[in-house]
Amino acid sequence: MRDQAGQTAIVDEAAVERLKGFGGVKLVRGMVELFVQNAPVRASEAREAFDCGDAAALRAALHALKSSAGQLGASSVYAACIAGEELASRGELGPCAMHLQRIETDLPLVCEHLEHIRADSVA
Amino acid sequence: MPTLAVVEDNADNRLLLQAILGDRYDLVEYDNGVDALSGIATQRPDLVLLDISLPGMDGTEILQRIRRDGALRALPVIALTAHAMAGDREKFLAAGFDDYITKPIIDEGELFAAIERLLPKR
Numbered sequence: 001m002r003d004q005a006g007q008t009a010i011v012d013e014a015a016v017e018r019l020k021g022f023g024g025v026k027l028v029r030g031m032v033e034l035f036v037q038n039a040p041v042r043a044s045e046a047r048e049a050f051d052c053g054d055a056a057a058l059r060a061a062l063h064a065l066k067s068s069a070g071q072l073g074a075s076s077v078y079a080a081c082i083a084g085e086e087l088a089s090r091g092e093l094g095p096c097a098m099h100l101q102r103i104e105t106d107l108p109l110v111c112e113h114l115e116h117i118r119a120d121s122v123a
Numbered sequence: 124m125p126t127l128a129v130v131e132d133n134a135d136n137r138l139l140l141q142a143i144l145g146d147r148y149d150l151v152e153y154d155n156g157v158d159a160l161s162g163i164a165t166q167r168p169d170l171v172l173l174d175i176s177l178p179g180m181d182g183t184e185i186l187q188r189i190r191r192d193g194a195l196r197a198l199p200v201i202a203l204t205a206h207a208m209a210g211d212r213e214k215f216l217a218a219g220f221d222d223y224i225t226k227p228i229i230d231e232g233e234l235f236a237a238i239e240r241l242l243p244k245r
Contacts, residue, residue: 015227022231023142034135063176067205068135070227 010106011113015073025121032118035068036111039077042068043107046084050093050100058096059088065103074110077103124149125242128168130159130185131203132177136226140172143231148238156180160188163195169242172224175204175215183218190219199241 019028042065049057066081084099126149131137137152144150151168153159156177163171171189175182182202189195202220204211205227215223222237 018229019139022139022228027138027142030138031135034138038135060176060178063205064133067226068133070205071135071139 010074010076010109011117012073012075015071016117019071029118029121031068031072032114035072035074036114036118039065039068039107039111043103046100046103050096053093055088055091055093058093059085062088062099069110072110072114074106074114076106077110080106125169126151126166127238128153128159128163128171130154130156130171130177130182131174133174136174136203139228143228143234144238147235156182156185159185163189163198164192167195167198169199170238171198171200172203172238173200173220175202186219201237201241 016028019031042061046058046061046065049055049061062081062085066078066085069078069081080099080102084096084103087093087096087099124147127144128151129137129140130153131140132154134154137154141150141152151162151166153162156179159171159173160180173182173185177185182204186200186202189198189200199221200219201222201224202215203224203226204215205225212223221241224234224237228234
């Protein structure tokens with residue numbers, strides 16, 4: 001999904017619109033609040049697991065982050081979780097580094113963008 | 124109104140399922156396998172939506188325990204999973220799940236169709 005400047009959008013607005021269809025702005029607000037609260041914790045858990053060489057814990061943290069990111073349209077985070085989880089499930093920790101880095105770079109931007117969406121839905 | 128047990132550790136997924144399904148079904152939510160098995164045994168739902176990747180006891184083990192319980196054996200159970208790898212559907216159906224829904228949930232119609240197909244006829 002690309003925005004008007006041709007950049008890959010940090011959040012796919014279609015996913016947010018789909019959530020509105022499922023449960024209106026109340027659902028979007030609730031989902032965003034939970035994501036902003038929980039996703040950074042999951043990312044920290046993934047980093048800690050990676051640094052400790054714990055493939056199972058890394059896989060679990062990325063898996064938990066994956067479905068939330070996918071549901072809210074955080075496409076780059078979602079894709080990095082999929083790739084990292086698959087590698088971790090095979091015990092291939094080394095190549096997970098680039099996916100973890102992608103998550104750590106993009107997640108703050110995703111959270112900031114989602115906070116704007118949430119604020120707009122309250123206004 | 125039919126009762127669905129939702130076994131899902133992610134709060135946002137429970138919130139989503141409540142938003143999608145709450146008008147049509149009574150949902151009883153569990154965030155772990157131990158509580159789910161205890162609750163399902165005492166308050167039997169009409170159908171179970173069961174996340175596969177739960178911490179501790181995972182969804183496949185919960186399903187096996189349901190299938191071993193004479194009183195619960197015939198309970199329809201739909202797997203909810205963020206796994207999306209080739210062959211997963213066949214794997215989960217072979218394990219004894221009645222159907223399989225992938226997350227993120229894109230099409231609520233697919234979820235409703237699976238539930239209505241499996242609910243006991245009213």
